[in-house]
Amino acid sequence: MLLKVGCIQFENNCEVGVFSKLTNAYCLVAIGGSENFYRLASLLGFTILSYCVDLILTILIDDSGNKNGLLLPHTTTDQELQHLRNCLPDQVVVQRIDERLSALGNCVACNDHVALTHPDLDKETEELIADVLGVEVFRQTIAGNILVGSYCAFSNRGGLVHPHTSIEDLDELSTLLQVPLVAGTVNRGSEVIAAGMTVNDWTAFCGSDTTATELSVIESVYKLREGQPTAIVDDMRKSLIDSYV
């Protein structure tokens, strides 16, 4: 599998984390993006299951999910809910929850094992998250900010947090999440990490303003750099041998 980082823009806006959601099982993209956006996504190993052209998909800050499930706010319409249920693979549980804090993307940051939530989240929501997404839930703040979902982005292999996070906080979060964490920026010094990039275990997409330094940090912390040539050749050899015989 190719491991790569892509620098893209959605409608000339570098905040790609706002307009898309990337997990190990699926990727959701807002409508209105250009063809290039979708083409880049497919080049990196994704199949586009369907284009959501008929329905208006709400801005994707509003949901939170991992490969096990997808949680939607109460503002999602029934049609959208149905469409998502149809499109997504069957093992992904799509659930709509009633929660006062409806911008779930800002409030919850998760990977496939652990989730960090807004300290003021309801008890029921916390239980739902634990059930649907199959994760351990921790209430945390990041560098004093309560919107954990927007100031950090982590996958199963690593995570990037707000640059003002102190070293003690980093250690604490790292122990909770069991992944290496680094404090950094994205999109030329922007502190809102999750809005500027979206990541899963083998790919990351960043806004096109991201500088080379930031890209290298992202590649190293999410371990996206093991692009050995041998892996590529192994893949190709399988297909080659088939055709020979």
Place this chain on the structure above:
Amino acid sequence: MMPGSAPAASDAGMFVPAATVGTVLCCMCGVAMQPNPANMCTRCLRARVDITEGVPRHAAVIYCPDCSCYLQPPRSWLRAGPESPELMQILLRRINRPLARLRVSLSGAEFVFSEPHSKRLRLKLRLRREVLHGVVLEQTHPVEFVVHDRLCDSCSRAQANPDQWVAVVQLRQHVPHRRTFLYLEQLLIKHGQASLAIRVAAAPGGLDFFFGSRSHAARLVDFLNTVAPISTQTAKQLVSHDTKSSVYNYKYTFSVEICPICREDLIALSPQASRDLGGLGPLVLCVKVTNSIALLDPLTLRVHHLEEKKYRVYNFKAALTSKQLVEYIVLDIEQESPEISIDGSRYQLAFAQVARVSDFGKNDTIFTVRTHLGHLLNPGDHALGYDLYGANLNDDDMDTAMTRHNLPEVILVKKSYEKKPRTRRWKLKRLPLEEDAGNKAKGEEERRLDEYEAFLKDLEQDAGMRFNINLYKNEDYRSEMASTIGDDVPTVPLEELIEDLTLGDDEEEDEEEAGNTQAGMVE
């Protein structure tokens, strides 16, 4: 867990976990740095962002070379020396508007040297501005001002017609001497009232002051009203008339006449005047002239203050003036009544036996008179007084008084001291007078000098007169120690002298000071 909140909370006694700030990579160059709102290291910030963009680099100021003033639009001219704080203020005001528009604030400014004849003024400004998520950057920025020369309004008016005056104050006093004008000159210097005059000229019988505006002249007239008994008349003359804007230009003339009675004048009051003033003896001595005349009856020690307006009713002239003072020698003195003090001056009634110095030793003419100088005179002193015995007067009032009353033969006026030609410890400043070149009579110079000398002697003797004027320390004074001790000639004490302002040569002045204090005080 904000990094800044730790000290505040620990003051309150709470346990706060330590929070060390980690390092982040600069997003441009990758160097490890402390996180800041822009998340770029300072070098990248400075390279990327130029806060002086849009701030003007050149500006212009207008300067008047005659009076070295700078124009502050729209109309005010401010005097400022080269590289002075006033100049800095003027220049900063010129570029204040564009700075404020760009939301750039000024945190410092200093002059960069430039040759004065280059007509350029250089400033180095330190500007501060907020960029990119709240980072405040500071940067220096040079500004160059081009100096344009233009005559300011007052200089151009002066250039066009240097003698142009709008108002004149003609100060006159119809007496043959100029003592009043010498004293008034010192008063004007002290109060700075003649500073606005374009020109001061001496005229026969007085002084002329020329002014550029009527209000300045009126100000001088008001001042004179408070210090001298004057009567004023005004006149104006049309010079030009602008038909379009209906502006009339005039020349104003203030004719100011000072009352002809001076100090130490002997006046014979007419019977009516004497009666009106409460039976003031027919002979009175004028002792003080301010904006009213103080008349002293030497025989009863009564002082009456006569205002200018009341004076105009009687309009009496002096019968004998200080030019006609005769020197007497006091043979014997007998105090009659205790010393009294009127208006700050002391008087004491006494009987004195005097003889004229011209008579002394030659014949036995002795006069026994009553005098008001009992506190000053001792036997053997010299005094100056009016000789009524031998005088030949052309005065109706005096004739009437002589027939009606028994007039004394001598009226003593003041004590005289041995004339010692010596330098004085103090000196006076003079007004820049233009002398009347056309009207010089023979011997006039000498007369003027004598009058001046007499004026200075008067100042030495009268502390009241000295109070109103400024005396300055004379640097050329050399103390004569041997001769001054034991002498009772009154001199001006050191406390009353003002240090004159001289530029340079500070060591000499210090020496002079030391010399003066060693000489000691002489009373």
